[in-house]
Amino acid sequence: LAAxxxxxxxxxxxxxxxxxxxxxxxxxxxxxxxxxLDRGAEGIGLYRTEFLYLTRDVQPSESDHLAAYREVIExxxxxxxxxxxxxxxxxxxxxxxxxxxxxxxxxxLRSTRLALKxxxxxxxxxxxxxxxxxxGPIKIMFPxxxxxxxxxxxxxxxSDAMEDLEEEGIPFSRDIDIGMMVEVxxxxxxxxxFVQEVDFFSIGTNxxxxxxxxxxxxxxxxxxxxxxSDPSILRLIKMAIDTAAQHDKPISMCGQxxxxxxxxxxxxxxxxxxxxxxxxxxxxxKRVCRSVxxxxxxEFAARVMSLESAxxxxxxxxxxxxxxx
Ligand code: PEP
Ligand code: MG
Numbered sequence: 001l002a003a004x005x006x007x008x009x010x011x012x013x014x015x016x017x018x019x020x021x022x023x024x025x026x027x028x029x030x031x032x033x034x035x036x037l038d039r040g041a042e043g044i045g046l047y048r049t050e051f052l053y054l055t056r057d058v059q060p061s062e063s064d065h066l067a068a069y070r071e072v073i074e075x076x077x078x079x080x081x082x083x084x085x086x087x088x089x090x091x092x093x094x095x096x097x098x099x100x101x102x103x104x105x106x107x108x109l110r111s112t113r114l115a116l117k118x119x120x121x122x123x124x125x126x127x128x129x130x131x132x133x134x135x136g137p138i139k140i141m142f143p144x145x146x147x148x149x150x151x152x153x154x155x156x157x158x159s160d161a162m163e164d165l166e167e168e169g170i171p172f173s174r175d176i177d178i179g180m181m182v183e184v185x186x187x188x189x190x191x192x193x194f195v196q197e198v199d200f201f202s203i204g205t206n207x208x209x210x211x212x213x214x215x216x217x218x219x220x221x222x223x224x225x226x227x228x229s230d231p232s233i234l235r236l237i238k239m240a241i242d243t244a245a246q247h248d249k250p251i252s253m254c255g256q257x258x259x260x261x262x263x264x265x266x267x268x269x270x271x272x273x274x275x276x277x278x279x280x281x282x283x284x285x286k287r288v289c290r291s292v293x294x295x296x297x298x299e300f301a302a303r304v305m306s307l308e309s310a311x312x313x314x315x316x317x318x319x320x321x322x323x324x325x
Contacts, residue, residue, distance in 0.1 A: 009040040013286045017293040024276040030068055033075035035279040043080035045276025046254035053094040065128030073136040083129055086115045087143040111144035116153055126161040133173035141179040146186050151197055183207035188236045191243035201244055205255025228257040229313040241271045262317040264288040269301025291324045
């Protein structure tokens with residue numbers, strides 16, 4: 001089977017009825033670009049940039065960031081990359097002093113909230129991202145956006161960084177798509193407002209599941225409750241995809257859910273056309289896409305959306321996947 005999946009590398013992820021599905025890879029380190037391309041990724045849909053903070057004792061400088069970003073861009077040779085800004089805190093503990101008395105770190109000072117609290121640090125990263133545009137095209141994405149004000153503040157720090165670079169005569173491109181993660185239920189509910197503010201969205205199911213179901217994603221005692229098969233999660237995903245489509249805004253998914261083949265058909269049926277997954281999952285997800293038609297997935301999704309429990313959903317997903325493979 002592994003050899004068979006390998007042969008899929010140079011084949012498109014298009015469905016049997018010829019609908020194009022874009023397959024991107026998720027990375028944390030520049031060296032992971034190659035494994036993504038080797039498995040047929042068309043680009044990088046999520047570059048988690050935290051590794052510079054997680055693997056060394058001193059805070060990374062602007063040139064540390066820039067070197068890493070350039071390496072990624074060069075390895076991609078013109079293919080697209082979505083660079084996500086700092087997503088530290090909670091499950092990603094950095095090498096600088098963090099509040100240690102947080103009772104609920106996942107509900108605390110993490111991600112874009114943390115970046116906005118440490119604007120100097122945030123600005124260093126954004127300057128490096130902007131400067132990296134001279135090496136090739138990038139998109140910038142803000143994580144864990146919860147409300148409009150927070151997004152506007154993050155965008156403001158970015159435009160300040162642009163002005164600073166301009167004043168200093170440092171070259172960069174202003175032609176950058178700005179996007180946000182949809183990974184907090186409030187962002188799904190407010191999507192019709194967020195569409196006015198960004199160029200694209202990416203659904204982060206890892207966090208969306210934990211916040212929608214009130215289940216800590218890293219707590220094994222409640223792990224059985226943590227599932228994308230919960231009908232409420234499918235409804236949130238549908239809301240996000242529908243609202244983005246109504247406003248002609250691109251939307252992708254980069255959470256682990258879209259790297260699990262049992263979800264591929266229902267996600268295609270709900271209208272998802274861009275998947276960003278770990279390199280190891282690319283061939284398998286491609287294989288499912290190439291084995292189905294969109295009308296078939298739409299019909300299946302409509303049936304799944306009427307189910308009332310995670311157990312029923314999971315059973316339906318498994319049965320359908322067995323049928324097509
Ligand atoms: C997510 O939450 O789905 C996501 C992709 O981000 P992370 O796993 O890095 O929190
Ligand atoms: Mg997340």
